[in-house]
Amino acid sequence: MPATPDLGTRTPQLASPDLLRSVFRRHAAGVAVITASGGAGPVGFTATSLSSVSAQPPMLSFGISTGASSWPAISGADHVGVHILGEHQEQLAATFARSGADRFGAPTAWREGPEGVPVLDDVLAWLVCRVVARVPAGDHRIVVAEVVLGDPAGSGRPLLYHQGRFNGLRD
Structure with missing residues (x-):
């Protein structure tokens, strides 16, 4: 039988949305923007849940709330x-994270890319992916997508999200 960890004076908390948010504030994550074509124009949102799933075939996943303004378009999109x-x-990430923002208006620089997907300019890297699954997960969906093509050649250092703020890497 494993030993009980010494928790000192701390008392563990029962599972709750607040516990999960508190723990993940301590988890630094890369920042991505997910885009798609929507019936009324392009849609997009800031995501820190991006994950590589498979190298063969090349696949990734990200989470989106079913209450998000982008969900109706993402729920029916063939490509993202x-x-x-x-x-x-940082400002671009904040714009795509803000509810009610004109995400594709100035100063956002973008163009229509392959498969009609909105492609943002001046990013470190971008991919166009074919959606292969939308998996229910509580009040979210985990979208699994297969990479079709992309460009990894942007320059600079990654934007991170940590402790509720956007940050760069420290030297």
């Missing part, structure tokens, strides 16, 4: 864009 943001793009 995945953009890895650089530390110089």
Whole structure:
């Protein structure tokens, strides 16, 4: 039987949304923007849940709340864009995270890319992916997508999200 860990004077908390948020504030994550074509125009949102799933075939996943304004478009999209943001793009990340923002208006620079997916300019890297599954997970869906093509050649350092703020890497 494993030994009981010494927790000192700390008392563990029961599972709750607040516990999960508190723990993940301590987890530094890369920042991505997910885009898709929508019926009324392009949609997009900031995601820190991006994950590599498989190298063969090349696949990734990300989570999206079913209450998100982008969910209706993402729920029916055949393809999505995945953009890895650089530390110089804190404002872009904030714009795509803000409810009610004009995410594709100035100063956001973008173009229509392959499969009609909105592709953001000046990012560290971008991919266009074919959606292969939307897996229910509580009040979210985990979207699994297969990479179709992309460009990994942007320059700069990655933008991170930690302790509720966007940050760059420290030297």
